[in-house]
Amino acid sequence: MTAEPGFLRLEKTSLREQALSALRKAITTGQIRPGTHLVETELSEALQISRGTLREAMRQLQQEGLISAGARGRLSVRHLDTKEIRDIFGVRAALEALAASELASRPDRADVVAELRGAVEDMERWAASNLEDRIEADLRFHRTLCRLSGNETLMHSWSSLEGSIRMSIMYAGVERALKNMDAKRHLEIVDAIESGDGVAAADAVRAHMAGAASVLVDGAA
Template sequence: MSVDATSLLRLEKTSLRQQALSALRRAITTGQLPPGTHLVETELSDALQISRGTLREAMRQLQQEGLISTGARGRLSVRHLDEKEIRDIFHVRAALESLAARELASHPERAEAVGVLRRAVDDMDKWAASNLEDRIEADLRFHRTMCQLTGNETLLHQWSSLEGSIRMSIMFAGVERANKNMNAKRHHDIVDAIEAGDASSAAHAVADHMAGAANNLVAGD
């Protein structure tokens, strides 16, 4: 069997782009690269040991995710969110995830979905004492899974398009408040409402969850 060398090179390049993307996303969402940081191609490509072309591909993806923004003369920097943007993000999340909870609660065979969500919350508990990155990923998995379980691809697509902004919002007020929002008990309340089969209560549970999370980030206790 002959092997196309260009295919192997393309695979290697894709792998490098993905690794660079993951490293930059992690640095931004954990605050290693704080909001407003100017991203210099030469410095980043040297630090990541990748070509500037591969770096640009990764950074284009981060722009699409809402993690970095373009300023004057095309200068790229880590996106800075203000309080209004945080509230707007959580309002949209509430609308999307309330729809997901309503659909799941209305389904006559929701037991399997409830089981999956319970395991997702248990996973959050498992990572509770871990590093912030793992906690963020466990939290996002729960919310993404809730949307996935509806089988509504449009809903999932819209939620996924917000994921970069959601990641940025999590760290808006620092680690302590971020951790408070990722408390497992708050997520069990949503699953309880879905399990009860009351679509209205499930939607309200999500709305209350999102309102409380936004208030915690922008207003504190």
Template sequence: MSVEPTSLLRLEKTSLREQALTALRKAITSGQIPPSTHLVETELSEALQISRGTLREAMRQLQQEGLISAGARGRLSVRHLDTKEIRDVFHVRAALESLAARELAARPDRTEAVATLRSAVDDMDRWAASNLEDRIEADLRFHRTMCQLTGNLTLLHQWTSLEGSIRMSIMFAGVDRAIKNMNAKRHHDIVDAIESGDTAKAAEAVIDHMAGAADTLVTA
């Protein structure tokens, strides 16, 4: 059986696209490329050592994720989230994660899920003395895990599509305010509510958590 050379080239191109996508996503969500920065194709393709075509493919994905947006004449810039947009992101998070909490609380066999979530909170404690990026990862891992444990792939997909905007919201706030939202006790409260088996209480715990988190991020 012969192998078509074009198929191997396609794999290589896909790999380059994914590497470029990962590098750009990290630079944007970490603040290395600040909000409102105009993205110049020639500069980025040279810096990443990829073709402009491969770069455009990566940037189309970043547009879909809400990390960059097109302005006048189609010029692409890093998206700047204002306070309303941040609150909108957290309202949608509250809807998704309260559904996850409700589903987990309704399970008669929720013991294992609760143990997994407590372990995720313990990880947050372990990273408490680390840098902001590690703490953000530990925090998001807790919330992502809660969605994963439901087994609802649509729910998880929708949450994942918000992840870029969530990271940008956290960076928007600055270190001090961001860290306030990573308090382990606030996350244990969610797990306690899930463990109780009271679905309304579990959903309310998440909604309160997200409202408080949004307030912390946008209140000067």
């Protein structure tokens, strides 16, 4: 009996997603270092997938900002410089400060604060886990902050930066990355939102992002 085309597409999609997840993890945790050239034949063999499926995953990684094309179209893991790091955190600060300011004025602020505190508790729960889990918990907090604002344009803009955000997290190595994942630093944002002061909430986000960028670029605590 011939397999239905729909089943074949699902299988292909599954392989693509698995490859995408494996490559994204390897890049964002530093297993594949910035500047590394990605060789199709080697990767397709290592992942045991076709080169066509690999190309689909690589296109997605390009869109996410994790890899970039160089001379003659050769793909390599993106390498960020200090200006790009500061630019990324500057844009994050603008987006998330807007979200925090809007949330501080919401009539359902108590519910918003409860969900954000839950996200911080998740960070605390994963604090003794592996690096990948800690990165995901940190990103969940910031994604939740933007999502709860109800501003779809803001959320879309933040999501389009997510690949660059992931790259920036590991810019200066594990030790500095972990400093920026401290749950207490994130509670300062939640407390400011809970106060109902939109200006204070926005300022808390800007201070958080400026501090995070300084940790990565300058090594400041």
